[in-house]
Amino acid sequence: MAKRVVRLKVLRQDGPHAPETKRWEEFDVPWEPQMNVISSLMSVQKNPVTADGKTVAPVVWESSCLEEVCGACTMIVNGKVRQSCTALIDQIAPNGEVITLEPMTKFPLVRDLIVDRSTMFESLKRVKAWVNLDGSHELGPGPRQSQENQEEAYPLSRCMTCGCCLEACPQVNATSKFIGPAAISQVRLFNLHPSGKMHAAERLETLMGEGGVADCGKAQNCVEVCPKEIPLVDSIAQVSRQTTKHMLFGWLLK
Amino acid sequence: MSEGARALTAWTPDRRAFLLRKLHSLTGVVPVGAFLVEHLWTNATALGGQAQFDEAVLGIQRIPMLPLVETLFIFAPLTFHAVYGVWLSRQAKPNVAHYTYSRNWAYLLQRITGVLTFLFILVHLWDYRIQKWLYGMTTESFYPELARHLSDVRYGIPWYGILYLVGVASAVFHFANGLVGFCASWGITTTRRAQSRATVLFGVFGFVLFLLGANTVLYFATGTRLYIPMGDTPAPSCAPDPSTRSSSTSPTRSPVR
Ligand code: HEM
Ligand code: SF4
Ligand code: SF4
Ligand code: FES
Numbered sequence: 001m002a003k004r005v006v007r008l009k010v011l012r013q014d015g016p017h018a019p020e021t022k023r024w025e026e027f028d029v030p031w032e033p034q035m036n037v038i039s040s041l042m043s044v045q046k047n048p049v050t051a052d053g054k055t056v057a058p059v060v061w062e063s064s065c066l067e068e069v070c071g072a073c074t075m076i077v078n079g080k081v082r083q084s085c086t087a088l089i090d091q092i093a094p095n096g097e098v099i100t101l102e103p104m105t106k107f108p109l110v111r112d113l114i115v116d117r118s119t120m121f122e123s124l125k126r127v128k129a130w131v132n133l134d135g136s137h138e139l140g141p142g143p144r145q146s147q148e149n150q151e152e153a154y155p156l157s158r159c160m161t162c163g164c165c166l167e168a169c170p171q172v173n174a175t176s177k178f179i180g181p182a183a184i185s186q187v188r189l190f191n192l193h194p195s196g197k198m199h200a201a202e203r204l205e206t207l208m209g210e211g212g213v214a215d216c217g218k219a220q221n222c223v224e225v226c227p228k229e230i231p232l233v234d235s236i237a238q239v240s241r242q243t244t245k246h247m248l249f250g251w252l253l254k
Numbered sequence: 255m256s257e258g259a260r261a262l263t264a265w266t267p268d269r270r271a272f273l274l275r276k277l278h279s280l281t282g283v284v285p286v287g288a289f290l291v292e293h294l295w296t297n298a299t300a301l302g303g304q305a306q307f308d309e310a311v312l313g314i315q316r317i318p319m320l321p322l323v324e325t326l327f328i329f330a331p332l333t334f335h336a337v338y339g340v341w342l343s344r345q346a347k348p349n350v351a352h353y354t355y356s357r358n359w360a361y362l363l364q365r366i367t368g369v370l371t372f373l374f375i376l377v378h379l380w381d382y383r384i385q386k387w388l389y390g391m392t393t394e395s396f397y398p399e400l401a402r403h404l405s406d407v408r409y410g411i412p413w414y415g416i417l418y419l420v421g422v423a424s425a426v427f428h429f430a431n432g433l434v435g436f437c438a439s440w441g442i443t444t445t446r447r448a449q450s451r452a453t454v455l456f457g458v459f460g461f462v463l464f465l466l467g468a469n470t471v472l473y474f475a476t477g478t479r480l481y482i483p484m485g486d487t488p489a490p491s492c493a494p495d496p497s498t499r500s501s502s503t504s505p506t507r508s509p510v511r
Binding site: 079080168170171172173175176208209210211212214215216217218219220221223224225231233234236237238239240241242243244245247 | 268269270271272273275276279344345346347348349351352353355357358360361362364434435438439440441442443444445446448449
């Protein structure tokens with residue numbers, strides 16, 4: 001019996017400013033039980049020879065936790081964005097189908113499967129996705145958070161800034177300035193927090209700027225692809241309600 | 255590869271885009287959406303025959319300062335919504351090939367029907383508004399003109415009737431799906447469940463509105479009153495009948511067609 005192999009088809013590019021090196025390369029790697037996309041990429045790294053026998057520079061990618069909690073390994077697997085560490089070969093290619101791997105398209109490319117997701121981090125800074133501390137002195141215990149409040153907040157806190165939701169969102173692209181669903185959901189999270197609330201208006205005003213919450217086109221792809229099952233559509237609608245109120249009555253409350 | 259990627263600093267706290275977006279959303283419902291419902295409703299009076307239709311049209315003609323009212327409450331908001339809508343549509347990067355969810359299709363269709371509706375409104379305005387100005391088409395000639403126009407068959411295809419059916423369908427889809435979006439973007443439906451309930455509600459509403467508009471088109475095209483039997487007034491004939499011929503022939507026979 002011939003040895004079972006896994007065929008990977010990878011979209012490669014040598015660097016951010018080398019679009020002319022963009023190409024597809026195919027690799028056959030030996031199948032192993034419990035294999036996932038990352039372990040098959042490790043095989044390519046050990047033996048970087050394409051299916052037609054050419055030795056090439058090994059494919060580069062990012063990964064860290066290997067258990068879908070860090071988001072580093074996010075890429076497009078068979079046309080859909082997801083974490084590649086939990087993309088099990090036996091599930092995505094049960095009959096030895098070709099597996100296509102591409103880098104995300106909504107972030108600047110670094111090389112091969114690596115992209116630079118700093119825009120997401122900048123967005124979090126922009127919306128002040130934190131609870132402010134106004135000094136290092138003892139402030140006493142903070143306000144209590146109700147059970148109900150905790151239950152609403154916990155799922156939102158699971159976001160790992162992986163970028164799946166931005167990748168799948170038709171409104172996030174080079175022609176728009178839309179901040180994307182992840183940061184909007186974090187605004188909901190920190191506006192819920194009893195201390196974070198104190199800066200709610202500031203966060204809303206950021207999201208009422210250019211590329212803010214109003215740019216959502218209600219396509220709901222974000223919530224479909226979020227690996228953490230974060231209720232992004234609910235968050236966007238919640239924040240929309242908050243901005244509507246702020247727009248209509250904000251000046252009264254000032 | 256990263257066609258979708260953009261620079262880090264692409265953002266300003268300018269409030270203008272937000273307010274324009276809100277205005278776009280609002281004008282889609284009132285007055286433009288409200289006008290669409292009123293318009294399809296008025297047109298459906300044709301199912302009761304020409305007398306009833308002319309009566310309804312005259313009722314509108316009697317609105318004081320009609321040109322001003324029309325400009326302020328229909329043309330201006332519609333033009334704004336349409337022009338800004340085309341601009342917004344150009345910003346979309348649809349991806350239904352890979353993400354085949356129904357809401358993603360609705361997102362794409364919202365943009366396609368927007369553009370289709372825009373084109374249809376231009377044709378429709380030419381037919382019954384611009385020619386009215388240019389050639390002095392009278393309001394009583396609308397009814398026979400519509401009957402002649404919509405029943406036009408070329409190469410065995412009632413192409414004008416089909417054009418109008420498509421126009422009505424796309425306007426109605428755009429409005430009904432737009433109402434779902436409106437409820438989300440103003441924070442009226444704040445959960446996904448509430449939004450899917452809104453989808454069902456406005457889906458039914460849109461379907462009924464489409465039946466109403468489609469029935470009128472079908473009536474002018476074929477003379478059948480499908481689901482709304484109304485008395486036994488004679489169906490419109492494809493050629494204008496002698497009583498209306500005097501007012502509707504030479505000046506209104508569209509010289510272009
Ligand atoms: C019969 C005339 C029209 C009606 C009744 C109408 C109504 C609406 C409504 C109610 C919305 C929802 C607003 C929201 O999402 O908050 C909407 C959205 C939209 N309309 Fe229209 N509209 C009409 C014509 C047009 C035209 C001619 C265009 C031009 C392309 C257009 C483009 C758009 C676009 C792109 C959106 C989506 C905005 C978004 O969700 O981001 N509309 N429309
Ligand atoms: S619902 Fe809004 S944020 Fe989510 S994918 Fe659609 S357009 Fe993007
Ligand atoms: S919201 Fe979900 S998909 Fe988006 S970045 Fe966070 S974890 Fe990833
Ligand atoms: S490596 Fe952390 S999510 Fe895959």
